[in-house]
Amino acid sequence: xxxxxxxxxxxxxxxGQEVILRCVPISNHLYFYWYRQILGQKxxxxxxxxxxxxxxxxxxxxxxxxxxxxxxxxxTLKIRSTKLEDxxxxxxxxxxxxxxxFGQGTRLTxx
Amino acid sequence: QQPVQSPQAVILREGEDAVINCSSSKALxxxxxxxxxxxxxxxxxxxxxxxxxxxxxxxISASFNEKKQQSSLYLTASQLSxxxxxxxxxxxxxxxxxxxFGQGTRLTxxx
Numbered sequence: 001x002x003x004x005x006x007x008x009x010x011x012x013x014x015x016g017q018e019v020i021l022r023c024v025p026i027s028n029h030l031y032f033y034w035y036r037q038i039l040g041q042k043x044x045x046x047x048x049x050x051x052x053x054x055x056x057x058x059x060x061x062x063x064x065x066x067x068x069x070x071x072x073x074x075x076t077l078k079i080r081s082t083k084l085e086d087x088x089x090x091x092x093x094x095x096x097x098x099x100x101x102f103g104q105g106t107r108l109t110x111x
Numbered sequence: 112q113q114p115v116q117s118p119q120a121v122i123l124r125e126g127e128d129a130v131i132n133c134s135s136s137k138a139l140x141x142x143x144x145x146x147x148x149x150x151x152x153x154x155x156x157x158x159x160x161x162x163x164x165x166x167x168x169x170x171i172s173a174s175f176n177e178k179k180q181q182s183s184l185y186l187t188a189s190q191l192s193x194x195x196x197x198x199x200x201x202x203x204x205x206x207x208x209x210x211x212f213g214q215g216t217r218l219t220x221x222x
Contacts, residue, residue, distance in 0.1 A: 031207040042113070043153060043198060045209040056209055091152060095207050098141065098160075100200075102152040 002026045004103035006092050012109045013082055021077045021106045023092030032075045033093040033100065034067065036060065043091065049075065082110045112136055114201050116213035123189050123220050131184040131216045133199030141202035142175050142182035143210055148195040156184075156197075161205075186218070194220045 005024045013019050025032050034046040047057040047067055054067065064086075066078045075094075079086055087110045092103040114135040121129050133142060140161045145153035157166050159175035159182060166173055170187045186193055196217045200210030 033209060042214045043200075043210075043212045045211065048209050050207070058209075097207055098202075099155055099158055100143065100207075100210060101155060102145075104152045 004092055004094055004101050006090075006103035006106050008106060009104065010107045010109070012111060015084060015110055016081050018078065018080050019082055019108060021079075021090050021092075021108070023075045023077070023094075023103055024073050025075055025092065025094030026096075026101060027073070029094035029096045029101075031055075031095045032069070033095075034077045035091045035093060035102075037089045037091065037105075039088070046077075046090075079108075082108075084110050086110050113211050114199055114213040116197075116199060116216050118216060119214070120217040121219070123218070125191055125220055125222055126188050129186045129189060129218060131186075131197050131199075131218070133182045133184070133201070133213055135180045135201050137180065137201075137203060139175075139177060139180055139182075139201050140204050142173075143200040143202065144173055144182075144184050145198045145200065145212075146193075146195045147198060147215075153198060189218075189220050191220050191222065194218055 007022045032049045035043050037043045047061045048055045068076045089105045091105045093100045114133050117132045142159045144156040147153040173184045175182045196215040198212045198215045200212045
């Protein structure tokens with residue numbers, strides 16, 4: 001069964017460093033998302049991406065964040081100058097139309 | 112504005128039934144239900160679309176009352192595997208879009 005895959009599963013980084021989280025969405029899906037979940041809290045929308053551009057972003061998604069689809073399969077989230085409060089689980093999701101499927105997530109720990 | 116889920120937590124014995132509610136202050140087009148086990152990605156359960164439909168598979172079903180802007184998830188004869196946190200995600204328009212998630216309902220099933 002096709003699935004969304006994310007790498008790495010766990011990333012530890014020092015405050016101020018840049019990280020890139022990678023996702024491979026389901027191959028025939030057209031819409032891609034990044035969500036964040038701080039430990040024990042709800043899943044929060046960060047950004048949606050369609051047709052090679054951002055279609056919507058939340059107030060969390062400030063200039064510190066950027067997304068890219070560098071080739072036909074990968075979808076990346078870059079976080080510049082990480083802060084302690086960026087520590088969270090980051091989920092990539094993709095959809096063809098309505099049902100969104102989530103990857104296993106990348107646990108980002110900023111120390 | 113995020114949907115509100117109730118209850119926040121439920122503890123059941125195996126075989127008992129549970130109802131989880133999701134209410135929104137906005138007119139909804141769709142409600143998406145997910146189950147998340149600790150440390151894992153949210154897993155898609157079902158989607159309900161505007162039209163007041165009801166859906167189900169196995170012993171998990173859901174209803175959507177668009178006039179009341181509410182959805183309910185029904186788990187009957189609960190199994191140990193049903194344990195986890197259930198999230199409703201709401202969509203305001205037809206088609207692919209970001210989801211706004213409720214704060215989750217933690218369901219614990221004891222033997």
